[in-house]
Amino acid sequence: DTGVSQNPRHKITKRGQNVTFRCDPISEHNRLYWYRQTLGQGPEFLTYFQNEAQLEKSRLLSDRFSAERPKGSFSTLEIQRTEQGDSAMYLCASSLGFLGTAYNEQFFGPGTRLTVL
Amino acid sequence: KQEVTQIPAALSVPEGENLVLNCSFTDSAIYNLQWFRQDPGKGLTSLLLIQSSQREQTSGRLNASLDKSSGRSTLYIAASQPGDSATYLCAVVLTGGGNKLTFGTGTQLKVEL
Numbered sequence: 001d002t003g004v005s006q007n008p009r010h011k012i013t014k015r016g017q018n019v020t021f022r023c024d025p026i027s028e029h030n031r032l033y034w035y036r037q038t039l040g041q042g043p044e045f046l047t048y049f050q051n052e053a054q055l056e057k058s059r060l061l062s063d064r065f066s067a068e069r070p071k072g073s074f075s076t077l078e079i080q081r082t083e084q085g086d087s088a089m090y091l092c093a094s095s096l097g098f099l100g101t102a103y104n105e106q107f108f109g110p111g112t113r114l115t116v117l
Numbered sequence: 118k119q120e121v122t123q124i125p126a127a128l129s130v131p132e133g134e135n136l137v138l139n140c141s142f143t144d145s146a147i148y149n150l151q152w153f154r155q156d157p158g159k160g161l162t163s164l165l166l167i168q169s170s171q172r173e174q175t176s177g178r179l180n181a182s183l184d185k186s187s188g189r190s191t192l193y194i195a196a197s198q199p200g201d202s203a204t205y206l207c208a209v210v211l212t213g214g215g216n217k218l219t220f221g222t223g224t225q226l227k228v229e230l
Contacts, residue, residue, distance in 0.1 A: 004160075031216065042121070042206050042220030043161070056217065091160060097216055104216055105151065108161040 002026060004109035006092050012115045013082055020078045021112045025094030032075050033106060034067055035091040036060065043091050049075060050097060082116045089113050119144045119211055123221035130197055131229055138192040138224045140207035145185045148210040151218065152181050152192050155204045164205075165192070169212070197228045 005024045013019050025032045030051050035043035046065070047057045051072035061067075064082075069075040079086055090113075093106040120143045130136050140150070149168045153161040165174045165181040167190070173182040180193040190207055204225045208218035 006160075033217065035218075040222070042208070042222050043218070045217040045219070048217060093161075093218075095216065104149070104210070105163055105166045106216075106218060107163060108153075110160040113158070 004092055004094050004107055006090075006109040006112050008112060009110060010113050010115075012117065014117050015084060016081055018078065018080045019082060019114065020076055021090055021092075021114075022074060022076050023092030023094075023109060024074045025092070026107060029094035029096055029107075030072065031095045031097040031104075032069055033093040033095075034075070034077050035093065037089040037091060037111070038087075043089075046077075079114075082114075084116045087114055087116045119209065119219045121207060121209060121219055121221035123205075123207060123224050125224060126222065127225040127227075129227045129229060132197060132199060134197050134228075135193070135195050136197055136226070138194070138205050138207075138226070140190040140192070140221055142188045142190075142209050142219075144211060145188050146212045147185065148212045148216075150181075150183055150190050150207060150209045152179075152190075153206045153208065155206060155223070157204075161206065194226075197226075199228050199230055202227050 007022045033048040034046040037043040049069040064080045067077045089111045091111045093108045095106045124139045151166045152164040167183045178195040183190045204223040206223045208220040
């Protein structure tokens with residue numbers, strides 16, 4: 001399978017616990033994005049990487065959230081001291097992105113559904 | 118701040134009907150617009166991407182149009198089928214916006230037999 005993959009697909013945790021999600025982008029894609037989607041809403045941007053550099057973070061990404069992309073390949077999103085309000089679908093996407101390119105379609109993974117009890 | 122609105126929020130049509138989904142955005146300085154499909158509990162599947170310089174894109178039974186000056190896009194689905202039942206999301210990328218997508222809340226489509 002050459003698409004974007006995410007693990008785990010589902011995560012149930014108790015409030016206050018830390019959780020970590022992983023995203024593996026399409027192999028030749030140098031840009032990677034994280035979005036969060038709550039029930040009945042469209043996804044909201046959290047952060048994105050160009051290779052290993054984290055270029056932008058949303059205000060939604062509080063101090064409890066941290067994302068990494070070592071070596072510009074897979075990425076992890078960690079949530080510390082989870083709260084019930086963190087319950088959502090966390091989506092990862094990847095794309096090609098170079099200066100001057102017109103084609104930057106984003107391809108999404110299946111998501112990780114987080115439930116905080 | 119870019120706001121993306123989709124109307125209607127939900128739509129139910131009989132099989133075979135042609136239908137139009139609407140998307141509007143407040144900031145016309147967009148780089149491109151993308152339409153997605155999302156099945157319940159699943160990720161997003163890209164349907165069509167329209168660059169800001171384009172007026173429409175077609176793929177099979179789908180046709181998406183873009184009118185930047187009025188801040189609107191439409192997704193036309195011809196000869197709808199039950200398998201088209203899903204939530205359809207539009208999203209825009211702002212010029213200079215770092216390539217992040219700003220999504221609408223979606224239109225939930227149900228095609229009935």
